[in-house]
Amino acid sequence: MSNQYSYSIKDLALQDRPREKYILKGSHALTDAELIAILLRSGSRNETAIELAQHILKHFNNDLSKLSLCNYKQLKQFRGIGDTKAITLLAAFEIGKRRQHINNNLTKIHNSSDVDSAMRIELEGLKHEEFWILLLDHQNHIIEKHRSSKGGLTSTTVDLRLIIREAMIHSATQIILVHNHPSGSLTPSKQDLDITLKINNGLKIVDIKLLDHLIITNDNYFSMADHGILSTI
Structure with missing residues (x-):
């Protein structure tokens, strides 16, 4: 039997789990990786959702702006990112862009x-x-x-x-x-x-x-x- 361990956010202390941390401390207490992990919901066989999020961020030099410009194919290149996770991230990026459009209206x-x-x-x-x-x-x-x-x-x-x-x-x-x-x-x-x-x-x-x-x-x-x-x- 393989000794390879399948990681889960559930293995983290309660106060360190992104969703619970969000509820207890608010969104501002979460890192970029923790916020992305909430969207991902799960990681890969060898990474928690947080570690996967950190891996993705590192690829884009920890620059959220660069990450938000990536496309479906680029996201699918990461191990652990399937159709659902890729589309979830892209939808979140699009919402952010549309919100920015609204904020720009009547800007002085x-x-x-x-x-x-x-x-x-x-x-x-x-x-x-x-x-x-x-x-x-x-x-x-x-x-x-x-x-x-x-x-x-x-x-x-x-x-x-x-x-x-x-x-x-x-x-x-x-x-x-x-x-x-x-x-x-x-x-x-x-x-x-x-x-x-x-x-x-x-x-x-x-x-x-x-x-x-x-x-x-x-x-x-x-x-x-x-x-x-x-x-x-």
Whole structure:
């Protein structure tokens, strides 16, 4: 008979079991691995649910943001993760993303970091470029987030007339441009600068202010306003 032992969360002390700990101490007392373990419910033959959760987190450098961007196939690669566990985790990630969408509604923009927070959920992890506009009222509240184009960023894919049309429809008085660089580069290209200049000049005609143009990567962002570029074009 094999001496291999099948682990279970039930082998932990009562106060260390994730569900019981949640009830006794609240969600803030639990580690990321313990919260994930609650979703997993069970581990593998050689790991408790907590150990499996720790194993998964370690694979993503203990970064919940990176974990939330993984897909079904990536999760299924872990021993002990079947269809039910993978779908449960993906559903939890999706709920978090949708909650973030709700929180971003009518957000007031104070600085470039706020723009990054509002747009990261739309752009993080994409393998292609997308160009978005944030439509703001005169108090810097986000009225609408609008994807203007998808694919490579060129003067032909970014239509100034459509941008102005969206601004007029929503009675926006200010606009922030946002696009991503899947390459990870934060340096604005000549194309980025040319498009920013074109849009800025067009918006001036209809008395709409361009506040900023952000380039977002998976790890960081670049603000043209913060770097004084908008004041020179």
